Amino acid sequence: MMVQTRKQQTFLVTGGTGFLGSHVAVDLLSRGHRVLVLARGRSNSSASQRMEQLLNWFGIRKDQRMDLKILQGDLNRPGLGLDPRDARVVSRETDETVHCASDTSFSPDRREQVERTNILGLENLLDVVRESPCRALHLVSTAYVAGKSRGLCAEDFGQVREFHNVYEETKFRAEKIAAEHCAVNRITLYVYRPSIVYGNSTTGRTTLFKALYYPIRTLHFFQKLYTRDILENGGKKARDMQVLLGGNGVLHLPVRIQSSDECGLNLIPVDHFVEAFMAIRRGCPEGGVFHIVNPRSTTISRLADYTRRFFQLEGVRAVEPDEFLKQPRNGLELLFDSYIRYYGPYMQDRRIFENSRTSAILAGQNISCPEFSYQVFATCMRYAVETDWGRQL
Amino acid sequence: MFSEQARQTAGQCRHYAMCKIDYLGTGLCRSGEENQYVSHFPQGRMDIYHALCRGLVPITRGLVEIAGSCDLCGICDKQCHFVTGMRPVEVMRALKTHVRQWLEQGNQPVQAASDPDLEAMRRIVGDKWASNDPAVLLTYADDPFPLAGMRTPRYVALPKSREEVAALVRFANTRNLPYVVRGNGGSVFGFVFSDGLVMDMNRMKGIEIDRENWTARVEPGVTSFELQKEAVRHGLRANTAEPAATVCGNIVCTGLFSTWSNAYGVNADTFVDMEFIDSRGDFFRLNDPLAANAFCFEHKLTPAPGICTLAHVRLHPSTEDEEGLMVPFDDFEEAVLFARELSTRRIGLALGVLGGHYLSTFMSPSAELADKVRYGLTHALGLRYVVFMVGDRFAREAVRSMREFVIDSKLFRMLMLGLPRLGDDEWLDLVSGMHTDQPPYAILLRPEMYSLLEAVLRPSPETAAQAVDEDLQDFYAQLYARPQMTDMVWLNMFRIISARMSRRKHMFAFLVYVPLDRVQVIKQICGQLGRIADKYGIENDYGFLTPLDLGKRAILEYDYYIDHQDPLEKEKIRKALKEFEPYLDNLSASTKGVKWLKYIFSQGCARKEAFLYT
Numbered sequence A: 001m002m003v004q005t006r007k008q009q010t011f012l013v014t015g016g017t018g019f020l021g022s023h024v025a026v027d028l029l030s031r032g033h034r035v036l037v038l039a040r041g042r043s044n045s046s047a048s049q050r051m052e053q054l055l056n057w058f059g060i061r062k063d064q065r066m067d068l069k070i071l072q073g074d075l076n077r078p079g080l081g082l083d084p085r086d087a088r089v090v091s092r093e094t095d096e097t098v099h100c101a102s103d104t105s106f107s108p109d110r111r112e113q114v115e116r117t118n119i120l121g122l123e124n125l126l127d128v129v130r131e132s133p134c135r136a137l138h139l140v141s142t143a144y145v146a147g148k149s150r151g152l153c154a155e156d157f158g159q160v161r162e163f164h165n166v167y168e169e170t171k172f173r174a175e176k177i178a179a180e181h182c183a184v185n186r187i188t189l190y191v192y193r194p195s196i197v198y199g200n201s202t203t204g205r206t207t208l209f210k211a212l213y214y215p216i217r218t219l220h221f222f223q224k225l226y227t228r229d230i231l232e233n234g235g236k237k238a239r240d241m242q243v244l245l246g247g248n249g250v251l252h253l254p255v256r257i258q259s260s261d262e263c264g265l266n267l268i269p270v271d272h273f274v275e276a277f278m279a280i281r282r283g284c285p286e287g288g289v290f291h292i293v294n295p296r297s298t299t300i301s302r303l304a305d306y307t308r309r310f311f312q313l314e315g316v317r318a319v320e321p322d323e324f325l326k327q328p329r330n331g332l333e334l335l336f337d338s339y340i341r342y343y344g345p346y347m348q349d350r351r352i353f354e355n356s357r358t359s360a361i362l363a364g365q366n367i368s369c370p371e372f373s374y375q376v377f378a379t380c381m382r383y384a385v386e387t388d389w390g391r392q393l
Numbered sequence B: 001m002f003s004e005q006a007r008q009t010a011g012q013c014r015h016y017a018m019c020k021i022d023y024l025g026t027g028l029c030r031s032g033e034e035n036q037y038v039s040h041f042p043q044g045r046m047d048i049y050h051a052l053c054r055g056l057v058p059i060t061r062g063l064v065e066i067a068g069s070c071d072l073c074g075i076c077d078k079q080c081h082f083v084t085g086m087r088p089v090e091v092m093r094a095l096k097t098h099v100r101q102w103l104e105q106g107n108q109p110v111q112a113a114s115d116p117d118l119e120a121m122r123r124i125v126g127d128k129w130a131s132n133d134p135a136v137l138l139t140y141a142d143d144p145f146p147l148a149g150m151r152t153p154r155y156v157a158l159p160k161s162r163e164e165v166a167a168l169v170r171f172a173n174t175r176n177l178p179y180v181v182r183g184n185g186g187s188v189f190g191f192v193f194s195d196g197l198v199m200d201m202n203r204m205k206g207i208e209i210d211r212e213n214w215t216a217r218v219e220p221g222v223t224s225f226e227l228q229k230e231a232v233r234h235g236l237r238a239n240t241a242e243p244a245a246t247v248c249g250n251i252v253c254t255g256l257f258s259t260w261s262n263a264y265g266v267n268a269d270t271f272v273d274m275e276f277i278d279s280r281g282d283f284f285r286l287n288d289p290l291a292a293n294a295f296c297f298e299h300k301l302t303p304a305p306g307i308c309t310l311a312h313v314r315l316h317p318s319t320e321d322e323e324g325l326m327v328p329f330d331d332f333e334e335a336v337l338f339a340r341e342l343s344t345r346r347i348g349l350a351l352g353v354l355g356g357h358y359l360s361t362f363m364s365p366s367a368e369l370a371d372k373v374r375y376g377l378t379h380a381l382g383l384r385y386v387v388f389m390v391g392d393r394f395a396r397e398a399v400r401s402m403r404e405f406v407i408d409s410k411l412f413r414m415l416m417l418g419l420p421r422l423g424d425d426e427w428l429d430l431v432s433g434m435h436t437d438q439p440p441y442a443i444l445l446r447p448e449m450y451s452l453l454e455a456v457l458r459p460s461p462e463t464a465a466q467a468v469d470e471d472l473q474d475f476y477a478q479l480y481a482r483p484q485m486t487d488m489v490w491l492n493m494f495r496i497i498s499a500r501m502s503r504r505k506h507m508f509a510f511l512v513y514v515p516l517d518r519v520q521v522i523k524q525i526c527g528q529l530g531r532i533a534d535k536y537g538i539e540n541d542y543g544f545l546t547p548l549d550l551g552k553r554a555i556l557e558y559d560y561y562i563d564h565q566d567p568l569e570k571e572k573i574r575k576a577l578k579e580f581e582p583y584l585d586n587l588s589a590s591t592k593g594v595k596w597l598k599y600i601f602s603q604g605c606a607r608k609e610a611f612l613y614t
């Protein structure tokens, strides 16, 4: 007979329908914990239906779902909009809270909404768990709370004065609010600051096709568009854009992307994020701030190289800014330029995220961030194309 | 046996009379053209079938003749579909089938008994042109206005000349017979109904262009579409609004406002003179020094000066280099201020501020596509509002020097002919993922993007035609192959797409003259009308705004949308009326520059200065 030595822990996870929240929730389940997931319904599907769909995607068997309870709710509403029975479950059973839900929009005209979710939503959550036995708060923040800081960004609650956008700013403010609340209420606070998270490094699977994926998806769209134009419509539009299809099936797509080799993207796969999250929780009972980042950035030039190889393209390349003085941007490049400029802080990042604490914990458990190799890239892109960039998930 | 589907379609006829003008070059319903009564046009047959289903009209001789005179040519399917998305031929077929089966069962149609009054009127207008057949009368008894019920006249007469109109008035006076004059009934405000006689002006179609004076003399049956066509033939342009509205009726009823009013004015600006018949049956001209003063304005509900038998309207020059232009805006206030600036600086002729809702509705050949591309236009492209302008080369250059991003005629054509692909999910995903600190149009409307957009949209008449039912696709492809169908100037002059605004539901429009320098007042009106509608669960949206009189004033349209056959929706409007009426009444009485159109109705001949600046 098995003797249960430890009481089963109950985690409240927010953002259960999201990319990171779902991965964390599923991992906790697989470790035998009980998980209460906060999720929103949509007009055409309830919170439960959405979560069920995700669990199917993860391949979680029905019997493995016994320890999962889906709570329909919304951060923006007082009491998280929970029905009284669910609220009682939360206040009686929550041992630890993992806060992954967030509005990740950068757009200035969505400031009000972003603030509501990321600030007020956190306060609503803290109010709800205040009544519970919860002793640890795991706040999923971002490495980019560093804002416009330059150089080395410390792994602590340092001061930051300027931000690139409302997302960074509210994530920063949320950390402060959480810190104050946890100090007063004697809750252990873990602040996880991942950089850019992409799909699983061995399977390529993901539910989110933004950040890394978006610009590549755009190139893939152009590729399909002009290949069709050439094969089906005589290729006039392709010629206008100087797009050519070689006999070997390689498409010449003239897209120059402004960049420099001193900067790049800091990318981590989702499996590493989850593994690191669990290792930190296990290995650091006193909590703290943790940069979950890749020690090596990926340059745009390398990304362009991978993209050319995988998608059988030519002409996509990273160039120095003065290239554009010689030859102005074409339409395709303009689209790219606007994107790259907007996401500049993340795509052309020169900052270094100090991570000595995290790496010490991870090293102690033999965990390291997988390299963003061509193999990994290809695996992720294969999955992206197979699922039509998530549209066929 | 009635067909439920046909009944439902029949009940949805909007009464905008678009089947009475040949606006697609299909020709007109032959039966309508020959018989002229509304009952013989598709609109009338829709009403008749709907009434038959509800047992509101017996099968009369007239009805048998009306049903029989439809040869199922299919013209109305094209015409009606273009604006409403409905397919009336199914109703026409159901009507014919029903009547045929009923006769086959040995039934005899009812013959409406003649009477001395009818005989007397027939002596005035000719036997064919006065009727008391219940099926004919029924088509003059109602419109989708939700706040009034059916009112069936005793007679309908279609005079051919001013003398016949005068004779009818005098005759009606001797018999104490109430009467009302009807243009094409497109006011849809319950105005053209009477318990006595309806005078339908549809046979008075004379147009005479005076090239030297830049004017036209039009009889009361002439529609805006017909006048515009004639004016264009002479290289000129008329200020026209709804194409099926009669020019005389439109001037008298609303004062005829349109986006052209920015340059050509409203009300008395539109005409040189008007001829009326007064309540005694006597003729008078407005310019006659002894005539009652119709140029003044009274802030109260006032009857029309009489029956207009001739409008002597102004025409305007146009230049070869005129084109349309749209300037996108993210924000309403910014768009309004820009339109005002153009008007103040006298840049452009036609001017208006449209919302994304109108834009997608006008541009789409089907309601489904309009719904689908609304998001694409407003969010993915960022065209929440556009300032629409028609201007010559200099005006367009001026606008380009003021705003970096515009949709010119070439781009508009591309968007219109490639619209089904603008709603393509993959493209929309891509564009909406492209968050930047600028609105998307700031990138997508750059000249460098033109070729890419073209590759994405693959614009062609055939692409545009994909949006409609398969059996109509050939027709639409041919239609969209005509340059005018994608030409902003032509479309705005002939206004054949504006009735699409009520494609999903009938529209209950609020028109309010507003002070253009006080945007807050305009926003407040939209906000309050929106709040009232929301409170009662009525769909609502901003319509358009056109500057007037060098940007000092404007006319604002805000719309409520209702299913006029749904009693619950009518009830909602009735309840909302208790709030919007006092609100707009008070505002019109107390705020300088605000005047609800309710007070202008029938004072359309008044000088605009008499109500805009009081």
Ligand SMILES: Cc1cc2nc3c(=O)[nH]c(=O)nc-3n(C[C@H](O)[C@H](O)[C@H](O)COP(=O)(O)OP(=O)(O)OC[C@H]3O[C@@H](n4cnc5c(N)ncnc54)[C@H](O)[C@@H]3O)c2cc1C
Binding pocket: B016, B180, B181, B182, B183, B184, B185, B186, B187, B188, B191, B192, B201, B220, B241, B242, B244, B245, B246, B247, B248, B249, B250, B251, B252, B253, B254, B255, B256, B257, B258, B304, B306, B307, B308, B309, B498, B499, B502
């Ligand atoms: C979709 C839609 C959009 C519209 N947009 C506009 C717009 O932009 N601008 C605008 O000005 N209006 C607009 N209207 C309103 C409509 O066009 C006007 O009310 C116009 O008067 C309708 O013309 P009609 O010939 O059908 O008039 P009817 O509806 O037949 O008559 C309207 C009124 O005028 C009277 N009348 C008609 N003929 C005469 C005459 N010969 N002598 C005296 N009185 C007469 C009638 O008795 C009635 O009171 C719109 C209507 C619709 C349905």
Ligand SMILES: NC(=O)c1ccc[n+]([C@@H]2O[C@H](COP(=O)([O-])OP(=O)(O)OC[C@H]3O[C@@H](n4cnc5c(N)ncnc54)[C@H](OP(=O)(O)O)[C@@H]3O)[C@@H](O)[C@H]2O)c1
Binding pocket: A014, A015, A016, A017, A018, A019, A020, A021, A038, A039, A040, A041, A073, A074, A075, A076, A099, A100, A101, A102, A103, A104, A117, A121, A140, A141, A142, A143, A171, A193, A194, A195, A196, A197, A198, A208, A211
């Ligand atoms: N992915 C990355 O690359 C990355 C990098 C750094 C940091 N992060 C951080 O990681 C966290 C998770 O991000 P993610 O990538 O998983 O994003 P995501 O997939 O967009 O998930 C966000 C989640 O938050 C939920 N949410 C948003 N507003 C809510 C509200 N008002 N009430 C309840 N739930 C709400 C969403 O619910 P719906 O599904 O109902 O919208 C969704 O489940 C965020 O805090 C983010 O800042 C992510």
Ligand code: SF4
Binding pocket: B028, B029, B030, B031, B032, B041, B042, B045, B069, B070, B071, B072, B073, B074, B075, B076, B077, B088, B089, B092
């Ligand atoms: S189908 Fe009948 S009602 Fe329609 S246009 Fe032809 S003849 Fe007229």
